[in-house]
Amino acid sequence: MIINGFAPIADVDAKILILGSMPGVASLEAHQYYAHKRNAFWPLMARLLDEDLSFDYQAKVAMLLRHSIALWDVIRCCERRGSSDSTIRNALPNDFTAFWNTHKAIALICCNGTTAYHMAKKFDITQGMSTYDNRPSLVMAPSTSCANTIPFDEKLECWQRILANVSGFLPR
Incomplete structure (x- = not known):
C-alpha cells in the first residue's frame, strides 16, 4: 500500500530539524507525528525541554x-505494510532543497x-544546502519507537x- 507522509512542522528560524523515517499507522490515522501511545518522542521532548x-x-x-x-520525515511516500520501517519499499524523499x-x-x-x-544519507538530503x-x-539519535527496547x-x-551540541539549546 502506498502511503504519504506529512508536511513539515517548522518556523523559518528553526535551529534543529528532527527527522523520522515515515509516520506509523497510528500517526497516519490520527494525522499527528508520533501518535502511538507508547512512542517516547513527546515525553522525551518534554523532559529535554523542561516542559x-x-x-x-x-x-x-x-x-x-x-x-x-x-x-519532518525523510520519506515523502513509500510502500509499507504496517508500521515497521523494515517493510518500507520504493521510498521517495521529501523536497529538502525547497526546505533548506x-x-x-x-x-x-x-x-x-x-x-x-x-x-537521509541515501537521499543525500543536505545536497541542496549550497546557500549555507x-x-x-x-x-543519529536512538529511535523513540516502542520497537526500540x-x-x-x-x-x-x-x-x-x-542536542546539547547546539549552542544555547537545552535549558539549564
Whole structure:
C-alpha cells in the first residue's frame, strides 16, 4: 500500500530539524507525528525541554516551535505494510532543497533512529544546502519507537548529549 507522509512542522528560524523515517499507522490515522501511545518522542521532548507534557497535540507542536525545533520525515511516500520501517519499499524523499531555501538557521539535523539516518544519507538530503555558510551536522539519535527496547532514561541521555551540541539549546 502506498502511503504519504506529512508536511513539515517548522518556523523559518528553526535551529534543529528532527527527522523520522515515515509516520506509523497510528500517526497516519490520527494525522499527528508520533501518535502511538507508547512512542517516547513527546515525553522525551518534554523532559529535554523542561516542559510539562500536554495531551493536546497542538500544545506539543507549540512546545517544539517555542524551542526552535522543526519536525519532518525523510520519506515523502513509500510502500509499507504496517508500521515497521523494515517493510518500507520504493521510498521517495521529501523536497529538502525547497526546505533548506526557507529554513536557513538549521544548525543540527537529528535523525530519530537508524532508518531515518540511513535514508537521509541515501537521499543525500543536505545536497541542496549550497546557500549555507556552515552545513549543519547530520546525526543519529536512538529511535523513540516502542520497537526500540532501549530504556527511556538511556534514550533521554543520548538525545541530551546530541542536542546539547547546539549552542544555547537545552535549558539549564
